[in-house]
Amino acid sequence: MFKTAIMVGTAALVAAAPATAQHRGTVEFGAFGSGTSWDNSLNMNSSFGAGARLGVFFTPRLSAEFEGGGGSASRDGLEDVNVGLLAGRVTYVPFKTSGVSFLLGVGANHTDTYFFESYGVDGLLGAKIRLSNSIALRLDxxxxxxxxxxxxxxxxxxxxxFYRNPGVNTVTNTVMVPGPQSTQRPDSVSAYETQRLRAAAAGYVVLRDSLNRSKFVGPASSAEALATMLQVIHFQNDRSDISDSARAILDDKVTxxxxxxxxxxxxxxxxSQPGTSDYNLALGLRRAESAKAYLVYRGVDPIRIEIATKGEGQLLVEGPGEV
Structure with missing residues (x-):
């Protein structure tokens, strides 16, 4: 019979960016404690050890990972033996809830002691429990x-x-001359559609009142001013409200x-994901409108600002990983 083992988890501190969905390119860093029951033919008692893991996601549910670990096992009537293990496998998430992802995996491994060495194959059944946007507890x-x-x-x-991948961004692009107006798609949410129509009406009033103003072409912005205008603002997943950090960036642009x-x-x-193309286009439009509304609130003439939505297309940075 196999001997049972009790495992104790260990932690490693790795820098990570906020994540809400595991996208292609998300990197997983992991550290773990391990307990192993060995085949009776090896005459080895249960061993305890630790290891580390590195994984890369190809899709939100499919990833490849590599791990290495070591431990020490006692032997009846013999000296203790150190054990090393290397493994590589492919893992898949067949289903998940809001806070738990279940894992299936298959791969190959290599086990090494001073008296025994063998290659092999393995199967994995596990779960990840989200602790925060970038950290998860994992049991395999x-x-x-x-x-x-x-x-x-x-x-x-x-x-x-721990997961690391740049976050989903809303990007502000600055040009020095007026450009063509991008076609705007109606927002399916009536509150945002009402806000858009009111902003458009206010823009027409300002345009009417400014027709008699003399045109003035100011000097080109300095490199520092251009860098300020190229700064991007970030939004929470599936949100379009302006955060405090975004307000600070927009305040610099007002100057x-x-x-x-x-x-x-x-x-x-x-x-970005998980919405449909139409949903993401509408969300992108709401985010652009929120940024414009704040600048107008700070005194910027609405006719100086045009808005567009790209949805999920032409993303400057891919989304972050999610637990």
């Missing part, structure tokens, strides 16, 4: 079959996973507007 049960001796081993891993009376800009809103 692994059954491996050795090519040398036809034995099998059972292991448990408990640890922490540049006041110093450059002839400046015109186009604000392009972006969005």
């Amino acid at each position: 049960g692994i059954q491996s079959w050795m090519a040398n001796g036809n034995g099998s081993n059972t292991a448990l891993h408990l640890g922490v996973s 540049v507007f006041r110093a450059n009376p002839s400046m015109r800009i186009v604000i392009s809103g972006f969005a």
Whole structure:
């Protein structure tokens, strides 16, 4: 019979960006404690150890990962033995809830001690429990079959996973001359549609009152002013309200507007998964409108700002990983 093992998780601190969905390119860093019950043919008692993991996501549900670990096992009547293990596998998330993702995996491994060495294959059944937007608790049960001796081993891993990938952004693009107006799609949410229509009506009033103004072409913005206008603002997942950090960035842009009376800009809103194409286009439009509304509130003439939506197309940065 296999001997049981109790596993203790360990943690590793890795820098990570906020994540709401695991997209292609998301990287998983993990550290874990392990407990292993060895095949009776090896005459090894249960071992305890630790290891680290590195994974990369190809899709939100499919990833490849590599891990290495080590531990020490006692032997009846013999000296303790150190054990090293390397493994590579493909994992898939068949289903998940709001806070838990269930894992299935299959791969190959290599086990090494001073008296025994074998390649093998393994199967994994596990779960990840979200602790925050970029951190998850991970528990794995692994059954491996050795090519040398036809034995099998059972292991448990408990640890922490960290995810790193740039976040979903709303980007403000600045140009010095008026550009063509992008076609805007109606927002399916009546509140935002009403806000858009009111903003358009206010813009027409300002345009009417400004027709008799003399045109003035100011000097080109400095490199510092251009850098300020190129700064992007970020939104929470599936949200279009302006955060405090975004307000600070937009306030800097208001200063540049006041110093450059002839400046015109186009604000392009972006969005990403999990919405449909139409939904993401509407979300991108709402985000662009929110940025414009704040600038107008701070005193910028509405006719100096055009808005566009890109939806999920032409993303400047891919979305972050999610637990």
